[in-house]
Amino acid sequence: DGGITQSPKYLFRKEGQNVTLSCEQNLNHDAMYWYRQDPGQGLRLIYYSQIVNDFQKGDIAEGYSVSREKKESFPLTVTSAQKNPTAFYLCAANRGHGSGANVLTFGAGSRLTVL
């Protein structure tokens, strides 16, 4: 079955360390997204990419970086510049165009805790 795989599911980080969250999809979708989820705040868009080798900032991009070197992969790096990185991170993908383009498929998420 096609889907989105996020790893690791749980990650602990010391302050001042960069960490990278993996997101891989086998749906052949063009567009990929990273959201951050905090209790009571819903989902907020960090970065998105509509095509390989191109990505745009979302609403809360500060302290984060991404790359999109392959269609199936969209890793997120949480840098030491992110002041409050403890959160649940969700990766998603969709076709990016055509009918059904609006439906996002989500991964199972990665929970990052800063010690």
Place this chain on the structure above:
Amino acid sequence: AQSVTQLGSHVSVSEGALVLLRCNYSSSVPPYLFWYVQYPNQGLQLLLKYTSAATLVKGINGFEAEFKKSETSFHLTKPSAHMSDAAEYFCAVRRQGGSEKLVFGKGTKLTVNP
């Protein structure tokens, strides 16, 4: 700019009772609207979507939602709650400008009591 407001961060119902989760949207153009469900420590799954066809949309697991333009609402309902419906529910609207990005509400956590 598009936005959604979910009324009630927590809703509690008895098993077998009606489920009603409220969502109001703000959009200057005909919206695309969605309901997603999230079980603990998991990603989100699509329940249903409205894309300007029928105003009453049926989704998975017996849920449905009605688009009411005059009330700018897209409330989610289910006639009879089941214990397995306990989860967090998110309403979302597609952003304007041809982008495929969604704006999510803050979520409503549904508790089902035996």
